[in-house]
Amino acid sequence: MYKHLFLSAVCAATMLTGSRASVADTNEPNGDNNQHAGGATIFSDNFNAYSGIQDATQAVTGLPVAYGGDLPGWTKIVGGHAVHAVERSPGDWALMFINVNTVFMNTGVATNRAGVSYVVAFEAAPADYRGGQGTRTGTDSIRFEVLNPSDAVVASFDYFPGDFPTSGTNPFSSASFIYVGDGSGDVRLRIFDAHTTSSDHFGGAIDNLSISEAEDGGDDEKERGDHD
Numbered sequence: 471m472y473k474h475l476f477l478s479a480v481c482a483a484t485m486l487t488g489s490r491a492s493v494a495d496t497n498e499p500n501g502d503n504n505q506h507a508g509g510a511t512i513f514s515d516n517f518n519a520y521s522g523i524q525d526a527t528q529a530v531t532g533l534p535v536a537y538g539g540d541l542p543g544w545t546k547i548v549g550g551h552a553v554h555a556v557e558r559s560p561g562d563w564a565l566m567f568i569n570v571n572t573v574f575m576n577t578g579v580a581t582n583r584a585g586v587s588y589v590v591a592f593e594a595a596p597a598d599y600r601g602g603q604g605t606r607t608g609t610d611s612i613r614f615e616v617l618n619p620s621d622a623v624v625a626s627f628d629y630f631p632g633d634f635p636t637s638g639t640n641p642f643s644s645a646s647f648i649y650v651g652d653g654s655g656d657v658r659l660r661i662f663d664a665h666t667t668s669s670d671h672f673g674g675a676i677d678n679l680s681i682s683e684a685e686d687g688g689d690d691e692k693e694r695g696d697h698d
Protein backbone atom coordinates (compact mmCIF):
# COMPACT_ATOMS: atom_id res chain seq x y z
CA MET A 471 0.00 0.00 0.00
CA TYR A 472 2.91 2.34 0.69
CA LYS A 473 5.45 0.90 -1.67
CA HIS A 474 5.51 3.77 -4.10
CA LEU A 475 8.03 6.49 -3.67
CA PHE A 476 6.91 9.90 -4.78
CA LEU A 477 10.25 11.32 -5.69
CA SER A 478 9.01 14.66 -6.90
CA ALA A 479 7.49 15.33 -3.55
CA VAL A 480 10.62 14.12 -1.80
CA CYS A 481 12.64 16.57 -3.85
CA ALA A 482 10.21 19.35 -3.07
CA ALA A 483 10.65 18.64 0.58
CA THR A 484 14.43 18.71 0.42
CA MET A 485 15.12 21.47 -2.09
CA LEU A 486 14.46 24.31 0.28
CA THR A 487 17.46 26.28 1.21
CA GLY A 488 18.27 28.43 4.17
CA SER A 489 20.43 28.34 7.21
CA ARG A 490 19.60 25.89 9.91
CA ALA A 491 19.53 27.75 13.14
CA SER A 492 20.35 25.97 16.34
CA VAL A 493 17.79 23.73 17.88
CA ALA A 494 18.41 23.25 21.53
CA ASP A 495 17.59 19.63 22.16
CA THR A 496 18.85 16.39 20.82
CA ASN A 497 16.29 13.80 21.67
CA GLU A 498 17.21 10.29 22.56
CA PRO A 499 16.31 7.40 20.28
CA ASN A 500 14.09 6.10 23.07
CA GLY A 501 12.06 9.26 22.95
CA ASP A 502 13.33 10.55 26.28
CA ASN A 503 12.81 14.22 25.54
CA ASN A 504 12.99 17.16 27.84
CA GLN A 505 9.94 19.17 28.63
CA HIS A 506 10.12 22.93 28.36
CA ALA A 507 7.92 25.36 30.18
CA GLY A 508 6.21 27.70 27.79
CA GLY A 509 4.56 31.09 28.09
CA ALA A 510 1.26 32.05 26.48
CA THR A 511 0.27 29.72 23.66
CA ILE A 512 0.42 31.52 20.31
CA PHE A 513 -0.61 28.60 18.09
CA SER A 514 -2.15 25.22 18.85
CA ASP A 515 -3.88 22.36 17.07
CA ASN A 516 -5.31 19.12 18.47
CA PHE A 517 -5.89 17.69 14.95
CA ASN A 518 -9.41 16.63 15.88
CA ALA A 519 -10.80 18.31 12.75
CA TYR A 520 -9.03 15.60 10.73
CA SER A 521 -11.28 13.91 8.19
CA GLY A 522 -10.01 10.80 6.42
CA ILE A 523 -10.92 7.34 5.18
CA GLN A 524 -11.11 5.07 8.22
CA ASP A 525 -10.67 1.57 6.87
CA ALA A 526 -8.72 -0.41 9.47
CA THR A 527 -7.66 -0.75 13.05
CA GLN A 528 -4.11 -0.25 14.19
CA ALA A 529 -1.93 -3.26 14.94
CA VAL A 530 -1.57 -4.00 18.67
CA THR A 531 -3.72 -1.11 19.91
CA GLY A 532 -6.83 -1.84 17.86
CA LEU A 533 -7.46 1.89 17.52
CA PRO A 534 -9.15 3.13 14.34
CA VAL A 535 -6.71 4.33 11.69
CA ALA A 536 -7.37 6.37 8.56
CA TYR A 537 -5.62 7.58 5.43
CA GLY A 538 -6.20 10.10 2.65
CA GLY A 539 -7.41 12.71 5.10
CA ASP A 540 -7.51 16.47 5.10
CA LEU A 541 -6.87 18.84 7.94
CA PRO A 542 -8.27 22.38 8.11
CA GLY A 543 -5.51 24.97 8.35
CA TRP A 544 -2.90 22.69 6.86
CA THR A 545 -1.80 21.78 3.34
CA LYS A 546 -0.55 18.29 2.56
CA ILE A 547 1.82 17.00 -0.04
CA VAL A 548 -0.39 14.56 -1.91
CA GLY A 549 1.33 11.17 -1.97
CA GLY A 550 1.83 8.08 0.10
CA HIS A 551 -1.85 8.17 1.06
CA ALA A 552 -1.40 11.29 3.16
CA VAL A 553 -2.64 12.22 5.62
CA HIS A 554 -2.68 9.23 7.94
CA ALA A 555 -4.15 9.41 11.42
CA VAL A 556 -5.01 7.29 14.45
CA GLU A 557 -8.08 7.90 16.60
CA ARG A 558 -6.82 7.84 20.20
CA SER A 559 -10.36 8.03 21.56
CA PRO A 560 -13.60 8.88 19.74
CA GLY A 561 -13.00 12.13 17.86
CA ASP A 562 -9.45 12.54 19.18
CA TRP A 563 -7.20 12.16 16.17
CA ALA A 564 -3.40 12.17 15.99
CA LEU A 565 -1.48 12.50 12.73
CA MET A 566 0.82 9.73 11.49
CA PHE A 567 3.60 10.16 8.92
CA ILE A 568 5.05 7.65 6.49
CA ASN A 569 6.77 7.92 3.12
CA VAL A 570 6.36 11.42 1.66
CA ASN A 571 3.52 12.30 4.02
CA THR A 572 4.02 16.00 4.78
CA VAL A 573 1.82 18.72 6.18
CA PHE A 574 2.54 22.41 6.54
CA MET A 575 0.58 25.24 8.07
CA ASN A 576 -1.35 27.44 5.65
CA THR A 577 -0.78 30.62 7.61
CA GLY A 578 2.29 31.89 9.39
CA VAL A 579 2.25 32.88 13.03
CA ALA A 580 4.15 35.71 14.71
CA THR A 581 6.64 33.52 16.53
CA ASN A 582 9.90 34.65 14.99
CA ARG A 583 11.21 37.74 16.70
CA ALA A 584 14.98 37.92 16.43
CA GLY A 585 16.73 36.43 19.43
CA VAL A 586 13.54 35.26 21.14
CA SER A 587 13.18 31.60 22.11
CA TYR A 588 10.00 29.72 21.28
CA VAL A 589 8.80 26.34 22.50
CA VAL A 590 7.19 23.88 20.11
CA ALA A 591 5.40 21.35 22.31
CA PHE A 592 3.57 18.21 21.23
CA GLU A 593 2.66 14.68 22.15
CA ALA A 594 4.16 11.85 20.13
CA ALA A 595 4.16 8.08 19.85
CA PRO A 596 5.46 5.36 17.57
CA ALA A 597 3.03 4.60 14.75
CA ASP A 598 1.83 1.74 12.60
CA TYR A 599 -1.17 0.94 10.42
CA ARG A 600 -2.31 -2.67 10.09
CA GLY A 601 1.13 -3.89 11.11
CA GLY A 602 4.62 -4.34 9.70
CA GLN A 603 5.32 -0.65 9.22
CA GLY A 604 5.92 0.24 12.84
CA THR A 605 8.31 2.97 13.90
CA ARG A 606 11.74 1.64 14.89
CA THR A 607 14.13 2.84 17.58
CA GLY A 608 17.03 4.91 16.34
CA THR A 609 15.92 4.86 12.71
CA ASP A 610 12.52 6.46 12.30
CA SER A 611 11.71 10.00 13.21
CA ILE A 612 9.31 12.84 12.58
CA ARG A 613 10.93 16.05 11.39
CA PHE A 614 9.62 19.46 12.36
CA GLU A 615 10.79 22.41 10.30
CA VAL A 616 10.13 26.05 11.09
CA LEU A 617 9.74 27.91 7.78
CA ASN A 618 9.87 31.64 7.21
CA PRO A 619 7.83 33.40 4.45
CA SER A 620 10.54 32.52 1.88
CA ASP A 621 10.31 28.84 2.88
CA ALA A 622 13.81 29.03 4.31
CA VAL A 623 14.29 26.71 7.28
CA VAL A 624 14.72 28.73 10.46
CA ALA A 625 15.01 25.60 12.61
CA SER A 626 14.69 21.84 12.25
CA PHE A 627 14.13 19.13 14.83
CA ASP A 628 13.84 15.35 14.62
CA TYR A 629 11.80 13.44 17.17
CA PHE A 630 12.51 9.69 17.48
CA PRO A 631 9.47 7.99 19.05
CA GLY A 632 11.12 4.58 19.52
CA ASP A 633 9.75 1.14 18.70
CA PHE A 634 6.11 0.58 17.96
CA PRO A 635 5.12 -1.91 20.69
CA THR A 636 4.49 -5.59 20.01
CA SER A 637 2.02 -5.86 22.90
CA GLY A 638 0.23 -3.74 25.44
CA THR A 639 -0.58 -0.13 24.75
CA ASN A 640 1.13 2.58 22.74
CA PRO A 641 1.24 5.62 25.00
CA PHE A 642 1.96 9.11 23.77
CA SER A 643 4.76 11.06 25.43
CA SER A 644 5.01 14.81 25.88
CA ALA A 645 7.97 16.37 24.10
CA SER A 646 9.16 19.74 22.90
CA PHE A 647 11.98 21.65 21.28
CA ILE A 648 13.11 25.24 21.38
CA TYR A 649 14.10 27.41 18.45
CA VAL A 650 15.43 30.93 18.40
CA GLY A 651 13.70 33.41 16.13
CA ASP A 652 15.72 35.24 13.49
CA GLY A 653 13.29 38.05 12.65
CA SER A 654 12.76 36.84 9.09
CA GLY A 655 8.95 36.97 9.26
CA ASP A 656 6.01 34.89 10.40
CA VAL A 657 6.71 31.17 10.44
CA ARG A 658 4.85 27.99 9.53
CA LEU A 659 5.60 24.49 10.73
CA ARG A 660 6.24 21.70 8.25
CA ILE A 661 6.06 18.15 9.60
CA PHE A 662 7.02 14.95 7.79
CA ASP A 663 8.51 11.47 7.91
CA ALA A 664 12.25 12.15 8.04
CA HIS A 665 13.37 8.72 6.86
CA THR A 666 11.81 7.39 3.67
CA THR A 667 12.72 4.07 2.09
CA SER A 668 11.18 1.81 -0.52
CA SER A 669 9.87 -0.45 2.26
CA ASP A 670 8.84 2.30 4.55
CA HIS A 671 8.03 2.58 8.23
CA PHE A 672 6.11 5.29 9.99
CA GLY A 673 8.18 8.12 11.43
CA GLY A 674 5.64 8.37 14.23
CA ALA A 675 2.43 10.00 15.36
CA ILE A 676 1.90 13.46 16.83
CA ASP A 677 -0.92 15.26 18.61
CA ASN A 678 -1.66 18.42 20.59
CA LEU A 679 0.88 20.67 18.90
CA SER A 680 1.54 24.19 20.18
CA ILE A 681 3.94 27.08 19.83
CA SER A 682 4.56 29.46 22.68
CA GLU A 683 7.20 31.94 23.73
CA ALA A 684 9.73 30.41 26.11
CA GLU A 685 9.17 31.73 29.60
CA ASP A 686 12.84 32.45 30.09
CA GLY A 687 12.82 34.71 27.04
CA GLY A 688 15.85 32.97 25.63
CA ASP A 689 18.25 33.90 28.42
CA ASP A 690 19.17 30.34 29.25
CA GLU A 691 22.43 29.76 27.43
CA LYS A 692 22.32 26.04 28.08
CA GLU A 693 18.98 25.68 26.36
CA ARG A 694 20.04 27.88 23.50
CA GLY A 695 22.61 25.34 22.43
CA ASP A 696 25.19 26.77 20.06
CA HIS A 697 23.28 29.94 19.28
CA ASP A 698 25.41 33.01 19.96
Ligand SMILES: [Ca+2]
Pocket residue numbers: 516517518562563564677678
Ligand atom coordinates in the same frame (compact mmCIF):
# COMPACT_ATOMS: atom_id res chain seq x y z
CA1 LIG B 1 -6.04 14.95 18.88
Ligand SMILES: [Ca+2]
Pocket residue numbers: 568569610663664665666667670671672673
Ligand atom coordinates in the same frame (compact mmCIF):
# COMPACT_ATOMS: atom_id res chain seq x y z
CA1 LIG C 1 9.67 6.37 7.16
